[in-house]
Amino acid sequence: QQQQQSVFLDSYGRLLQDDREVTRSELATHAEFKDELWTALTIGEETIVFDITEYDHEGGEKKLEDAGGINATEEYLDAGDDHPPIADVLLEPNIVRIGILVDDPPTTMPSESPSMSEPSMMPSTSEPSK
Secondary structure, eight states: OOOOOOOOEETTSSOOOOOEEEHHHHHOOOOSSTSEEEEEETTTTTEEEEOOOTTOOOTTTTHHHHTTTTTTHHHHTTGGGGGGOOGGGGGGTTOEEEEEEEEEOOHHHHHOOOOOOOOSSSSSOOOOOO
């Protein structure tokens, strides 16, 4: 029995998929054109991860690669009038929305064993007082 997947199109007829969570470390692995080039931009309340591999930036591939693997919101906004409003990125035909950027899960430290220096854990070496 196959599970049926919903398909949604945006107003431009592009396929929209359910957003998945992309961790910062996963985003960082897509920092060069040799693979898929991903970047993230904060739009409203969300930081959205995009695949920009096929995007033709007038500033050249170097500009795109500088934004690869990171949240490039600050760099985008610093460009000022050289870029359209940040929300317009969602309308670019060669930019593919991947998902929502999330923090990496916290690393778990092995539970520390109680220190032998704690008084309750120190073996008794003295004789009971008489």
